[in-house]
Amino acid sequence: MRYASVLLLLVAVLLVAGSGCTGTPAHAKVGDTVRVHYTGTFDNGTVFDSSTGREPLEFSVGAGMMIRGFDEGVVGMQEGETKTLHIPADRAYGHYREDLVFLVDPASIQGGESLTAGEQVCITLPGGQVMAGTVTGISPDGIVIDANHRLAGEDLTFSVTLVEIG
Numbered sequence: 302m303r304y305a306s307v308l309l310l311l312v313a314v315l316l317v318a319g320s321g322c323t324g325t326p327a328h329a330k331v332g333d334t335v336r337v338h339y340t341g342t343f344d345n346g347t348v349f350d351s352s353t354g355r356e357p358l359e360f361s362v363g364a365g366m367m368i369r370g371f372d373e374g375v376v377g378m379q380e381g382e383t384k385t386l387h388i389p390a391d392r393a394y395g396h397y398r399e400d401l402v403f404l405v406d407p408a409s410i411q412g413g414e415s416l417t418a419g420e421q422v423c424i425t426l427p428g429g430q431v432m433a434g435t436v437t438g439i440s441p442d443g444i445v446i447d448a449n450h451r452l453a454g455e456d457l458t459f460s461v462t463l464v465e466i467g
Contacts, residue, residue, distance in 0.1 A: 327380065328377050328379050328466075329375050329378045329466050330362065330376060332362065333467070334466075334467040335463060335464075335466050336357035336358065336464040337358050337360075337375065337461050338353070338462045339352050339358060339371075339462070340353065341457055341458070341459045342457070342459075342460075343457070344456055349457075357464045362375060369393075370386060370388030370393055374461065375461060375463060380464070383463075385461075386458065388458070388459065390455055390457075393455065393456070394450040394454075395454075396454055398453070401432075401448040402445065402446070402448070403434070404442060404445055404446075405444050406443055407444050409424070416436050416439065420435070421436075422435075424448070433448065434447055
């Protein structure tokens with residue numbers, strides 16, 4: 302009887318090993334290309350972005366393609382796992398910076414005389430750096446351009462499902 306039990310155990314081990322199943326699922330790590338579905342919300346529950354109805358988002362973990370908190374949050378996840386990531390502003394798009402709000406002469410922006418609040422523009426700083434920004438105000442003194450990311454200063458929450466590790 303004891304011999305039969307050992308033989309059955311050995312057969313089971315060989316079947317599992319032969320199937321390529323190691324019993325240890327892969328976990329996402331830095332350098333992996335992953336595909337995820339996500340929904341991003343503010344603290345009040347308002348959705349600001351989601352991959353619902355689209356292809357999963359694909360990125361290389363640790364390559365700087367994503368905000369830091371999101372990138373770090375998928376490390377250790379396995380395929381099919383869903384995780385909630387709470388990401389403070391400093392690990393997302395940074396804190397809101399007043400030094401990224403500029404008053405510019407309309408003549409310094411192509412089409413500046415016909416801009417309206419909410420439009421996206423590119424401005425060239427005195428050092429030659431080009432920045433994208435949003436027109437937030439228009440006055441006789443000039444055009445106010447805010448070059449902060451629209452999510453700067455926001456703590457964010459993401460529900461993330463790891464679809465595939467490539």
